[in-house]
Amino acid sequence: MDKKKLKAYQDRLLAERNALSGVVNRNEDYGREADTEATQDPADKASNSYTKELLFSQSTNDRLILTQIEEALQRIEDEEYGVCTNCGKEILPKRLEALPWVRYCIACQELAEKGMLDEEE
Secondary structure, three states: OOHHHHHHHHHHHHHHHHHHHHHHHHHHHHHHHHHHOOOOOHHHHHHHHHHHHHHHHHHHHHHHHHHHHHHHHHHHHOOOOOEOOOOOOEOOHHHHHHOOOOOOOHHHHHHHHOOOOOOOO
8 A cells, every 4th residue: 555545544543533532531521420410300310321321332332443443553553554454355445445444354344243253352
């Protein structure tokens, strides 16, 4: 991969990381604020509980993507970016454009989704 494209992917990954970090921090702050509210109304408590669960779920997904972004940035440093971490084949540019943090080619991703890929994590 040429250096210009690699730099573009790196810039995009850094921007995504910054944006997601802000979202995760805001969700965590909101969850802490909801804990400190002393509402007595059962409906308010239920609503706060539901909101906290929803934010926790979103935050978990965002943290997973943040981890994948960090791994992608490390692969750029190691000069291994754009190569499937399972089979070693090149990841298609269109796939990297859509999700610059992916670590698998399409074939290996399908295997991973079916639970047929030995993941080291």
